[in-house]
Amino acid sequence: MDRNATKEKSYLIDSLSQGYLPEPEELITLLEGGIDEYLFQKANEMTLERKGKKVDIRAILEFSNYCRCRCTYCGLSAENPNVNRYRLSEEDIVKTTLEAAQAGYRTIVLQSGEDLFYTEEKICKIVRKIKAQSDISITLSIGERPYQELSAMRKAGADRFLLKHETSDEDFYKEIHKGDLLKDRVDTQKNLKSLGYETGGGFMIGIPGQTLQMIAGDLLLIREIGCEMAGIGPFISHEDTPLRGQKSGDPLLTRRTVAIARLLLPDANLPATTSLGVIDSSQLDLIFKNGANVIMRKVTPWSERTKYEIYPTNFGEEKDIKTARTELEKYIESLDRIPV
Numbered sequence: 647m648d649r650n651a652t653k654e655k656s657y658l659i660d661s662l663s664q665g666y667l668p669e670p671e672e673l674i675t676l677l678e679g680g681i682d683e684y685l686f687q688k689a690n691e692m693t694l695e696r697k698g699k700k701v702d703i704r705a706i707l708e709f710s711n712y713c714r715c716r717c718t719y720c721g722l723s724a725e726n727p728n729v730n731r732y733r734l735s736e737e738d739i740v741k742t743t744l745e746a747a748q749a750g751y752r753t754i755v756l757q758s759g760e761d762l763f764y765t766e767e768k769i770c771k772i773v774r775k776i777k778a779q780s781d782i783s784i785t786l787s788i789g790e791r792p793y794q795e796l797s798a799m800r801k802a803g804a805d806r807f808l809l810k811h812e813t814s815d816e817d818f819y820k821e822i823h824k825g826d827l828l829k830d831r832v833d834t835q836k837n838l839k840s841l842g843y844e845t846g847g848g849f850m851i852g853i854p855g856q857t858l859q860m861i862a863g864d865l866l867l868i869r870e871i872g873c874e875m876a877g878i879g880p881f882i883s884h885e886d887t888p889l890r891g892q893k894s895g896d897p898l899l900t901r902r903t904v905a906i907a908r909l910l911l912p913d914a915n916l917p918a919t920t921s922l923g924v925i926d927s928s929q930l931d932l933i934f935k936n937g938a939n940v941i942m943r944k945v946t947p948w949s950e951r952t953k954y955e956i957y958p959t960n961f962g963e964e965k966d967i968k969t970a971r972t973e974l975e976k977y978i979e980s981l982d983r984i985p986v
């Protein structure tokens with residue numbers, strides 16, 4: 647790369663660090679690479695300034711793998727007949743969450759496919775029961791729901807909500823979400839914000855058909871919505887989906903994107919996504935120096951865990967919640983970060 651181009655890119659990175667809202671074309675120049683070392687350094691400085699060395703460890707409980715959606719990238723698609731479907735009972739969801747709280751978790755993500763079996767009433771009951779017995783923060787990740795339902799769940803005590811937009815390109819959204827509309831998704835995210843949820847968005851890197859232009863749009867969208875969290879992870883192809891056999895998202899491009907997200911949203915919580923670790927565990931280590939400050943650990947009961955396969959996952963060996971958490975704390979410490 648010539649010196650002028652390097653100078654322009656480093657000037658852009660400095661401007662982003664100071665709150666400049668870039669044009670998509672400018673972000674594309676950073677996504678193309680050529681200045682990674684400086685980008686990563688600035689993202690790391692911003693992370694240390696805003697978050698210190700702390701890495702938040704959060705539990706995730708996958709309570710149902712039923713899904714009404716037919717997303718082309720997802721192993722849990724309603725169109726995949728090979729999934730062994732399960733639903734956890736309300737008692738088991740509450741019990742597992744309390745176990746996680748006892749093991750030291752301060753936040754739990756209750757995640758499922760878009761499963762309307764869990765009505766507003768059921769979700770509210772679960773949230774209230776958990777809150778009556780523990781002060782753990784509850785993040786819901788259950789897909790799109792109408793305003794009224796989200797409002798009731800918030801009143802019941804849900805603190806946060808994760809709903810990734812997956813792609814900011816309207817046509818591409820329709821293609822990969824089989825006819826659903828980006829507008830519905832973004833409207834739901836805006837509803838979440840207005841209801842006072844800490845709102846999580848995010849998207850995938852490297853889903854076939856995606857361009858750098860789209861990623862630039864994704865980054866600007868999470869900034870526009872004002873996401874308090876953003877999960878950005880590489881695509882991994884699942885054999886039982888229309889995208890079988892396609893290559894995985896690029897870990898380096900993922901790290902670049904997370905670093906830019908840190909500069910655009912200095913205070914956001916940015917997880918090191920599980921999919922990055924599945925592709926390459928050494929890339930997962932690096933992402934904590936590129937802007938990430940959160941990691942999630944599954945607490946899903948082992949009887950069901952391997953049935954929740956959005957993308958091919960290395961489940962490792964069976965461990966109890968407490969042991970798995972202690973190991974994760976040691977891992978975070980080995981990266982010179984402080985688990986919290």
Ligand code: 5AD
Nearest residue numbers: 719720810880881882883921956957
């Ligand atoms: N590869 C990587 N990530 C995926 N997700 C869904 N399918 C895949 C895949 N094939 C991500 C989406 C979703 C989250 C639960 O998992 O971003 O929001």
